[in-house]
Amino acid sequence: MDGIMSKLRNLDAYPKINEDFYSRTLSGGVITLASSIVMLLLFFSELQLYLHAVTETKLVVDTSRGEKLRINFDVTFPALACSVLSIDAMDISGEQHLDVRHDIIKKRIDSHGNVIETRQDGIGSPTIDKPLQRHGGRLEHNETYCGSCYGAETTDEECCNSCEEVREAYQKKGWGLSNPDVIDQCKREGFLERIKEEEGEGCNMYGFLEVNKVAGNFHFSPGKSFQQSGEHVHDLLAFQKESFNLTHHINRIAFGDYFPGVVNPLDRVHWKQETPSGMYQYFIKVVPTMYTDVNGNTIQSNQFSVTEHFRTGDVGHLQSLPGVFYFYDLSPIKVTFTEQHVSFLHFLTNVCAIVGGVFTVSGILDSFIYHGQKAIKKKMELGKFN
Numbered sequence: 001m002d003g004i005m006s007k008l009r010n011l012d013a014y015p016k017i018n019e020d021f022y023s024r025t026l027s028g029g030v031i032t033l034a035s036s037i038v039m040l041l042l043f044f045s046e047l048q049l050y051l052h053a054v055t056e057t058k059l060v061v062d063t064s065r066g067e068k069l070r071i072n073f074d075v076t077f078p079a080l081a082c083s084v085l086s087i088d089a090m091d092i093s094g095e096q097h098l099d100v101r102h103d104i105i106k107k108r109i110d111s112h113g114n115v116i117e118t119r120q121d122g123i124g125s126p127t128i129d130k131p132l133q134r135h136g137g138r139l140e141h142n143e144t145y146c147g148s149c150y151g152a153e154t155t156d157e158e159c160c161n162s163c164e165e166v167r168e169a170y171q172k173k174g175w176g177l178s179n180p181d182v183i184d185q186c187k188r189e190g191f192l193e194r195i196k197e198e199e200g201e202g203c204n205m206y207g208f209l210e211v212n213k214v215a216g217n218f219h220f221s222p223g224k225s226f227q228q229s230g231e232h233v234h235d236l237l238a239f240q241k242e243s244f245n246l247t248h249h250i251n252r253i254a255f256g257d258y259f260p261g262v263v264n265p266l267d268r269v270h271w272k273q274e275t276p277s278g279m280y281q282y283f284i285k286v287v288p289t290m291y292t293d294v295n296g297n298t299i300q301s302n303q304f305s306v307t308e309h310f311r312t313g314d315v316g317h318l319q320s321l322p323g324v325f326y327f328y329d330l331s332p333i334k335v336t337f338t339e340q341h342v343s344f345l346h347f348l349t350n351v352c353a354i355v356g357g358v359f360t361v362s363g364i365l366d367s368f369i370y371h372g373q374k375a376i377k378k379k380m381e382l383g384k385f386n
Helices: 002-010 026-051 163-173 184-189 191-197 344-381
Strands: 054-061 068-077 085-091 104-109 115-119 202-212 216-222 224-228 231-235 248-255 269-271 278-292 298-312 323-330 333-340
Touching: 026 344, 068 216, 085 202, 163 184, 184 191, 202 216, 202 248, 248 278, 248 298, 248 323
Parallel strands: 278 323, 278 333
Antiparallel strands: 054 333, 068 202, 068 248, 085 216, 104 115, 104 202, 216 323, 224 231, 248 269, 278 298
16 A cells, blocks of 8 residues: 555655745745736636627628618708708619608708708698699689699699699609799799798708619719709709809718627718819728627628719719719628627636746746845855955
8 A cells, every 4th residue: 555655656746845945035925926916917807808798700701682771871061952952872773763752851950050940851832822723723612733744744634733743743754944933833832932042051961771782872962863865964953053062061871770899981071062063972882791799689781991082073964963972882791790708618728827827927037036136145145246
């Protein structure tokens, strides 16, 4: 039995030193205290990382098909009236949304930025007492008004009962409304008078667009848009102005829902117009993004990068149309962010590494100081430091 115990003692990889050989020093105490504090700080730092989730990032090929892209926006035009401003969206598939109004709110603002009025669409049509019928004469009791579309009717039964309906009928035909005063509905509603009343006002437009998940553009511009000879043009003659001030503040532009850590580079961007007329262009690369939190909840959204450009031009075609244009394209690569907790085994391994590392470095430092002090003391005793 004693032989077995002796063999076991010989296997001891951690031989002990007799207490008679211990020498406790002041420097050793200081280093021990300092190393203990360092170990505690590193331990609590590692514990905090363990208790909080970490985010893992991956790049994968985006294989989604047939989805919609939601564009959220909030843009302010300090010198462009709401009655003038419109928004269009179109994409490379050929789909077009002209003069979009649904899910969009306009706020009239004065020169100081104060809100005058909030409304869903453009100028609107006031109630007219006893309007004229298409074929003349005032309306009598129970009679129905049916206004003329001034040659833009598609059928004999079609009616244009407001200035806006006449403009929309012209838009479908690809015509421009050059003189609203010759249109009975526009004249009675005071179309030009309302535009003049809003002269000097600004407009805040916010809401969202649902577009196909393909490359395209959306733009804010003055006038009502329509297709003419296969080209996208805006009816600007009706406003009887030679130039439009398109200075704008982008309060928010986002492609999709918010998720933690997202940065939208166009938020709080300001661009001031220095020339009489021009076209502001933003070229945007949209990167599909999926964010999964620690509870497994998933948010499908997008990030984007952007470059800016300004070009001068005359009023007319799309290439020189005054407006603020956002041209977007989609990346074929999707970014995935996944929140997850560090495993306990990983935490334990890091703690052991901290303790072992600090202990080893402290031992080396203590040994260096101890033997250094000892060597200096010995030389002093030999009289070499007189």
